[in-house]
Amino acid sequence: MKSVLITGAAGNIGRVLRRGLRDDYLLRLTDCIQIVxxxxxxVQVADVRSVEEMEEVCKGIDSVVHLAGEPSTGSSWSVVLNANIEGTYGIFEAARLAGVKRVIFASSNHATGYYEKESIYTKPDMLARPDSLYGVSKAFGEDLARFYYDEYGINAYCLRIGSFQPDDSVINRSSDRILSTWLSHRDLVRLVRCCIETNNAEFGIYYGISNNTRAFWDIENAREEIGYSPEDDAEDLI
Amino acid sequence: MKSVLITGAAGNIGRVLRRGLRDDYLLRLTDCIQIVxxxxxxVQVADVRSVEEMEEVCKGIDSVVHLAGEPSTGSSWSVVLNANIEGTYGIFEAARLAGVKRVIFASSNHATGYYEKESIYTKPDMLARPDSLYGVSKAFGEDLARFYYDEYGINAYCLRIGSFQPDDSVINRSSDRILSTWLSHRDLVRLVRCCIETNNAEFGIYYGISNNTRAFWDIENAREEIGYSPEDDAEDLI
Incomplete structure (x- = not known):
């Protein structure tokens, strides 16, 4: 069995991935708070910004799924600097030192959010246009991932996660946007599994959404490069 | 006369720009060390990472030329985090608070250095491929510049400066690379003037090189968008 470390495993996405991956992988969980x-x-409590602590946590791991970070798009600079910029450097550098060969980085659609504001259909090969300092911090993480891939050969997959809901049995439809941007729990697990398993792509930036009829982000590269085949469509939950 | 603030004005590029711009602009200089x-x-001594200090320095300024930062490509993470990441946030946020309308950011060709390592001709609309943590910090600055332009309407120009030599009367030819990447003093001044003066482009990423016969970075967008017309060619100095 492959060993998979999940950082930020106490969070909403972490909880779903733990359930979705635990039968097929040897999981190690880490977070800054205790996880039961x-x-x-x-399970190891550690500070993702500490390369030293994370190197310990990374030992013996095949793939890291890096979820740790501040998830709020309205975060201040000091918050994203600490949690997302320093934290993402921490995990990549620790992964390198510990000999980890694969990192799956929870980026965000907000790295390119200004295309959406201008109703521009977005492909992953377009330049970043962050819509927030949070989005800037995620774009930073993608550039760092690219560097660690190019320089050290660490396979890296940047997932620009769309709209993830802790309860996805119903669409929380405060706006129609979610019909375009929804990522179901099942498709999230599928996407991460593709990144853990692929022998085809060594680096990629992929939008993390379900097979939504109204999608305005292109996921063709995820289908082609890592075999991502989402099965849910927000349309079916209306 | 337009007012122009130069950060990092004590450095090698700062010295050349001071001479090249002082007759046509009201210059204000800042650095962390005193400039005579x-x-x-x-002239104001200030810490570019301090938004509060930089807001004072930015008052009444039309255009900022942001040169401050660590210039060494081999810099450690803690150095680029402090000098380049925190420093570039500091100047953009201060510029916003002070009402500055235009920022010219000294980025670097190292934001895309991995294309060069793979002998790939590089255009500014290609995704970042940093060749160093220094390069990552410059790619970060470009994404931040894009955000401040999109969100706050601050015109921003990212100059991926090539090979600048303190003395450019002769080519310091430790390798042939400089024949492709050279930026003469005169062309540097021309490029920055184009950014200060253009009414055409509001945001752009431009490689900062002379009209080198052997160039492997594309400067067509700088010619078209801001009227950059370099007159020197490294070939002529062989």
Whole structure:
């Protein structure tokens, strides 16, 4: 079994991935707070910004799924600087030192959010246009991932996660946007599995959305390069 | 006369720009060390990472030329984090607070240096491929510049400066690379003037090189968008 470390494993996305991956991978969980998960015994409290602590946590790991960070798009500079910029450097550098060969980085659609504001259909090969300092911090993470791939050969997959809901049995439809941007729990797990398993692509930037009829982000590269085949469509939940 | 603030004005590029711009602009100089320049009286010592200090320095300024930062491509993470990432945030946020309408950011060809390592002719609309943590910090600055332009309407010009030599009367030819990447003093001044003066482009990423016969970075967008017309060619100095 492959070993998979999830950082920020206490969060909403972490909880879903733990359930979705635990039967097929040896999971290790880390977060800055304690996690109580009866199904996973390998749990370590650590600070993702500390390369030293994270190098310990990364030992023996095949793939890191890096979720740790501040998730709020309205975050201040000091918050994203600490949690997202320093934290993402921390995990990549620790992964390198520990010999990890693969990092899956939870980026965000907000790295390119200004295209959406201008109703521009967005492909992953377009330059970043962050819509927030949070989005800038995610664009930074993608550039760092590219550097660690080019320089050190660490396979890296940047997932620009769309709209993830803790409960995805119903669409929380405060606006119609979610019909375009929704990522179901099942498709999230599928996408991450593709990144863990692919032998085809070594680096990629992929929008993380379901097979939404109204999608305005292009996921063709995820289909072609890593075999991502989402099965849910927000349209079906209306 | 337009007012122009130069950050990092004590450095090699700063010295050349001071001479090249002082006759046509009201210059203000800032750096973390004292500058003695008999031709410029408006000099302020300040820390570019301090938004508060830089807001004072930015008051009444039409255009900022942001040169401050660590210039060494081999810099450690902590150095580029402080000098380049925090420093570039500091100047953009200060410019916004002070009402500055235009920022010219000294980026670097190292934001895309991995294309060069793979002998790929590079255009400014290609995704970043930094060749160093220094290059990552410059790619970060470009994404931040884009955000300040999109969100706050601050015109921003990112100059991926090539090979600048303190003495450019002769080519310091430790390798042939400089025949492709050279930026003469005169062309540097021309490029920055184009950014200060253009009414055409509001945001752009431009490689900062002379009209080198052997160039492997595309400067067509600088010619078209801001009227940059370099007159020197490294070939002529062989």
């Amino acid at each position: 998960d009866p199904e996973v015994t390998d | 320049d008999p031709e410029v009286t408006d």
